[in-house]
Amino acid sequence: MEVNTNYSFSNVYNNSEITSKKQLGKDDFLKLLVAQLKNQNPLNPMDDKEFIAQLAQFSTLEQMQNLNTSFSAVRAINLLGKNIYATVTDNNGESKAVEGKVDAVYKQNEEYFLEVNGIDVPLDAVTAVSE
Incomplete structure (x- = not known):
């Protein structure tokens, strides 16, 4: 019996920009599912139960x-008017402590920021909250 060892791999993400991410998102999951459907064996297609589960x-x-997005929005809005303590990194790569009252909240590029004494503080940089 002869075994075929000639394999070819093609880029599933043709014409797309590959970026470094910390997590796979729903777009990545959908691309994988479509690639799986495109490349399945027509003589042995994917089981319908497996497809429904995916x-x-x-x-x-x-x-x-x-x-997760909704919880982040609620967390940010709940900090309005409260005093926070945070550590932020400036443009020079140096860490700096920020302390003060949250004056505003805004969202930019799917990330929430708090405005404290004219400084933009990422929501995830907050280390303590007080009244």
């Missing part, structure tokens, strides 16, 4: 991401 996982992932 779609359910995709839907669950999307809802979890929506909840």
